[in-house]
Structure formats: C-alpha cells, structure tokens
Amino acid sequence: MQTSPDHSWGFSLDGISWLYYFSMTFLRAVLAIVLVCMLSAGYFLYGKWQALSEPRGLRQQVVTIAIPRGATFEDTLALLSREGIISDILSLRVYLKLTNSAPIVQAGSYQFNSPITPLGAIEVLRGGAHSDKITILEGWNRFDIARAMRAVPALKLRTDTEALPLLNDISLISDIDPLARNLEGYLYPDTYFIVERMTPKEVVKGMVTRFRKVWKEHLADQAYQRKASIHEVVTVASLIETEAKLEAERPRVASVVYNRLSKGMPLGIDSTIVYASKIDGKWRNNGKVYQSDIDRRSPYNTRIFKGLPPGPVGSPGLSSLKAALNPESTTYLYYVRNPYQDNGAHNFYSSAAEFENGVAMLRNWEKKQANAPASTPSPAVTSSPAPTSSASAPIAVPAPGGLLRPAQPAYVRDPLGVSSQSHPAATKPKPATPTKPVNKPAAQAAKPSPRPTRVAQSQKRRNSQVQKKSTKTSSASTRRRRR
Incomplete structure (x- = not known):
C-alpha cells in the first residue's frame, strides 16, 4: 500500500520547512538590529563619556563662581551651564545618578581653571568653597576675637573694636544665662567659614550657635543632674582653660579650684588680672603683669577680691567644660610649673609647706638656667592657646618684688553642690589680705648686716633687762657679804 506525503504544514523542499527557514531568517534580522542598536548606544554613551572627560576651554583662565546660600x-x-563651564547637563546628571556621586554643594566662592572637564568641575564642587575663614582658639576672649574678625577682609571691619558691640549682645544667650554681661565664654572656639555677603553679626551668631550645640550634646544632661549653673560652669571652665595646657591636667586643676572654694581661699589667677586691665583699656599687651594691674580695683581682679569674676574670662574648649563638671577627687590646693618637663606640666601640692618646696625647686632651676651657657637648651613652656602669653600664664608667676604667688582658684558656689559665699557681683566683695613680697630689693639685699626684725629686737631688749637685773642682784649680795 502506497502512502501519500503529509501536506499539513506546507510542502517540503529538500527536507527543509519553509516556515522554519522564515523564522530563522527573521530571528537573524532581529538580532542584527539589536546588535546595531547596542553598538550605536555604546558608541553614543562612549561619546558622552568622552565629552564628560574632555577638557573644555573657558572664557577666562580662571572663572570664579559664587554659589549663594540655599x-x-x-x-x-x-549656574555652571550659564557660565559655560558645563555644556551637557543631562549627560552629567545621568552619570551622577547612575554612580550616586553627586556632591553636597556648600555656599561660597569656587574657582575653575581653564581648561576643565565637566567631571573636573564636579570635583571642584566636591572640594568645598574657597571662602574666608576665622579660627577662634581655646582661651581667647572677646577682645582677641574682635581683632581676629578685623583681620577677615570679607567682614569689612575698620577697627579692632568695631565688632565688640556685637560680642556684647546678650540677647543671643539670655535664655540660657540670664546673668551674662556679654557673650564672653559662649563664643565657641572653632573654625568658621565666611561665605559671600555674610555679616559680622551672622558670624557671631554662628559662634554662639556652635556653643549651644556642643553644650546640648555633651554637657547639658550632666549639668542638669548636678544642678550646675551654666554661668558658673562656663566661668570655672574659662579659668581652667587659661591655667592648664595639658588636657590630662584639667580635671586635676578643677579639683584644686573646688578644694579652694570649699576652704574660702581667694583667687590668684593672672588671666583674670589681664582681663580686668583689658576691660579698663590699660593692658600693655607685652606679656607682663605690672603692679598697677595687680592693684586694679576690679571685680575681675581675683588677687584682691574673693569669689569668681562676674563672668568668664575667655572661651573654654570642650575638655575644660567637661573638667569643670567632672573634677578629680583630690586634696590638692596648690600647683606650680614643673621645670623639668617642657610640655607645660605642673606639680600639685596639698599643703603650703609642700608648695614652698615646689617654689624653691622652681627658683633653683631658674637660677641654674640663668647661669647656664647660652647653648644649653631650656624647657620651653608654652601657655594655653591665646593671643597673649600672660593671659595663660602658668599657675606660679613671679610677681613684682620677687614673690612667687600661687594662682588661687575662685571662691564661689560650687556647681557640684558645695556651698560658699555669694557672688561678688551681688554683694560687695571683701578684699583679701595682700601678701608682702618675700624677697627684698637688691639694694637692701646687698647690705652686709640686714636690719633685725621686731622679734629679734624684742628678744635683745629682754636679754639686756635680764642681764641688768642679774648684775644688780650680784652687787647687792657682794655688799651684804662685806658688811
């Protein structure tokens, strides 16, 4: 029986189905089109990439663009497109979106050097604005800050004192410190960038805002738990800042402060004397404390008046603020510069006798250094970062007349709960008994026989009277024997 061919799917040509042939041909055409599109897209993207990396000449050798705030x-x-720095925003935007590399733009001035690529322009933005800046160092006071602001051309201040009224604007801190007389202590030490058209008032506000942020993040909870007044904490911290160069010593210096508070001992920190002279416009700014500075009748003069000064005397850093809230537990009452360390370290003492021994050691070292050859290096003790060295003088400073006076911490109500006398601004301060210099003037020291003291003179008179009485008794006995 003969079978007929199957014609259900068309006819066959040499055993190959026309439908299969057509399908394969169509598939090849589609693949070819896709390949051409991919090659075209790749070439297009490569061209765009090349454009992003191709240097472009600018209208000037250096083009400065000011990015406004906000x-x-x-x-x-x-803005860069309008200035001719970038020609294809879309390609650049797509590239930055795909790579997730868009920079955070800061307000300020940017400089673009010709020629520059679009990606190079993005790197300029990523590098930050070229703006004026002002750096406030730890321990600076408002007079120092006013001078630093004067040195910034963008602020256009004409004198060193023109910014002082802005630094006295207590409305910026009246909600946290109603006792503040000015912004002293609340101008946080840091670096501040001056963007285009920023005013001096905005710069000052930025310093206060920075202090508020630091206080809230690091100190507010501790101060609340210990019922500490922000006014007293900042004031004590400003004193610690001027006394201790080493961060590790600041809690120990704070312990000396509070130990003396509890004993009612008066202050003697030279930075308060310098500050008082600056307020009165009498500071000579030569790094020396004169007798007229020591005798100045000012509540900031802690050698005359007991208690803290009416407010801070400088801008404390975070470590000093923490030390004011977290003093070490010690019995120390004194400290003197350690002459055998060149890092500003101190020796701490609990008694006056120990302190005098420390002073003698320092005197002996100074004498040896004075007699040593010029080639012998001596330890260089620097003060806390401040414009004037005397504002941050070591705890033991030679006073006029040769007496080494210990800088004695203030006597105020202890922020940590130790009760004490009232603030000098609230009540009339009592002057502390001045200490007379121990060393005599050179003219008197050169005399071969020094004048005897009153005690020696009294003892000599008593010995003379006893000798006369003994002579009279002996004479009377002799006369009786003769009879």
Whole structure:
C-alpha cells in the first residue's frame, strides 16, 4: 500500500520547512538590529563619556563662581551651564545618578581653571568653597576675637573694636544665662567659614550657635543632674582653660579650684588680672603683669577680691567644660610649673609647706638656667592657646618684688553642690589680705648686716633687762657679804 506525503504544514523542499527557514531568517534580522542598536548606544554613551572627560576651554583662565546660600545641586548645575563651564547637563546628571556621586554643594566662592572637564568641575564642587575663614582658639576672649574678625577682609571691619558691640549682645544667650554681661565664654572656639555677603553679626551668631550645640550634646544632661549653673560652669571652665595646657591636667586643676572654694581661699589667677586691665583699656599687651594691674580695683581682679569674676574670662574648649563638671577627687590646693618637663606640666601640692618646696625647686632651676651657657637648651613652656602669653600664664608667676604667688582658684558656689559665699557681683566683695613680697630689693639685699626684725629686737631688749637685773642682784649680795 502506497502512502501519500503529509501536506499539513506546507510542502517540503529538500527536507527543509519553509516556515522554519522564515523564522530563522527573521530571528537573524532581529538580532542584527539589536546588535546595531547596542553598538550605536555604546558608541553614543562612549561619546558622552568622552565629552564628560574632555577638557573644555573657558572664557577666562580662571572663572570664579559664587554659589549663594540655599542653592540646590540642580541650581548649581544650571549656574555652571550659564557660565559655560558645563555644556551637557543631562549627560552629567545621568552619570551622577547612575554612580550616586553627586556632591553636597556648600555656599561660597569656587574657582575653575581653564581648561576643565565637566567631571573636573564636579570635583571642584566636591572640594568645598574657597571662602574666608576665622579660627577662634581655646582661651581667647572677646577682645582677641574682635581683632581676629578685623583681620577677615570679607567682614569689612575698620577697627579692632568695631565688632565688640556685637560680642556684647546678650540677647543671643539670655535664655540660657540670664546673668551674662556679654557673650564672653559662649563664643565657641572653632573654625568658621565666611561665605559671600555674610555679616559680622551672622558670624557671631554662628559662634554662639556652635556653643549651644556642643553644650546640648555633651554637657547639658550632666549639668542638669548636678544642678550646675551654666554661668558658673562656663566661668570655672574659662579659668581652667587659661591655667592648664595639658588636657590630662584639667580635671586635676578643677579639683584644686573646688578644694579652694570649699576652704574660702581667694583667687590668684593672672588671666583674670589681664582681663580686668583689658576691660579698663590699660593692658600693655607685652606679656607682663605690672603692679598697677595687680592693684586694679576690679571685680575681675581675683588677687584682691574673693569669689569668681562676674563672668568668664575667655572661651573654654570642650575638655575644660567637661573638667569643670567632672573634677578629680583630690586634696590638692596648690600647683606650680614643673621645670623639668617642657610640655607645660605642673606639680600639685596639698599643703603650703609642700608648695614652698615646689617654689624653691622652681627658683633653683631658674637660677641654674640663668647661669647656664647660652647653648644649653631650656624647657620651653608654652601657655594655653591665646593671643597673649600672660593671659595663660602658668599657675606660679613671679610677681613684682620677687614673690612667687600661687594662682588661687575662685571662691564661689560650687556647681557640684558645695556651698560658699555669694557672688561678688551681688554683694560687695571683701578684699583679701595682700601678701608682702618675700624677697627684698637688691639694694637692701646687698647690705652686709640686714636690719633685725621686731622679734629679734624684742628678744635683745629682754636679754639686756635680764642681764641688768642679774648684775644688780650680784652687787647687792657682794655688799651684804662685806658688811
């Protein structure tokens, strides 16, 4: 029986189905089209990438662009396009989106050097604005800050004192310190950038805002738990800042402060004397404390008046603020510069006798250094970072007349709960009994026989009277024997 061919799927040509042939041909065509599209897209993207990496000449050798405050990244791209720095915003935007590398733009001035690529322009934005800046060092007071602001051209201040009224604007801190007389102590030490058209008032506000942020993040909870007044904490911290160069010593210096508070001992920190002279416009700014400075009748003069000064005398850093809230537990009452360490370290003492021994050691070292050859290096003890060295003088400073006076911490109500006398600003301060210099003037020291003291003179008179009485008794006995 003969079978007929199957014609259900068309006819066959040499055993190959026309439908299969057509399908394969169509598939090849589609693949070819896709390949061409991919090659075209790749070539297009490669061209765009090349454009992003191709240097572009600018209208000037250096083009300066000012990015205003509040401008977004899209605003910045549009500004760069208008200035001819970027030609294809879309390609750059797609690239940054795919790579997730869009920079955070800061307000300020940016400099673009010709020629520059679009990606190079993005790197300039990522590098930050070229703006004026002001750096406030730890321990600086408002007079120092006013001078630093004067040195910033963008602020356009004409004198060193023109910014002082802004630094006295207590409305910026009246909610946290109603006792403040000015912004002293609340101008946080840091570096501040001056963007275009920023005013001196905005700079000062930025310093206070920085202090508020640091206080809230690191200190507010401790101060609340210990019922500490921010006014007294900042004031004590400003004194610690001027006394201790080493961060590790600041809690120990704080312990000396509070130990003397509890004993009612008066202050003697030279930075308060310098501050009092600056307020009165009498500071000579030569690094020396004169007798007229020591005798100045000012509540800031802690050698005359007991208690803390009416407010801070400088800008304390975070470590000094922490030390004011977390003093070490010690019995120390004195400290003197350690002459055998060149890092500003101190020796601490609990008694006056120990302190005098420390002073003698320092005197002996100074004498040896004075007699040593010029080639012998001596330890260089630097003060806390401040414009004037005397504002941060070591705890033991030679006073006029040769007496080494210990800087004695203030006597105030202890922020940690130790009760004491009232603030000198609230009540009339009592002057502390001045200490007379121990060393005599050179003219008197050169005399071969020094004048006897009153005690020696009294003893000599008593010995003379006893000798006369003994002579009279002996004479009377002799006369009786003769009879």
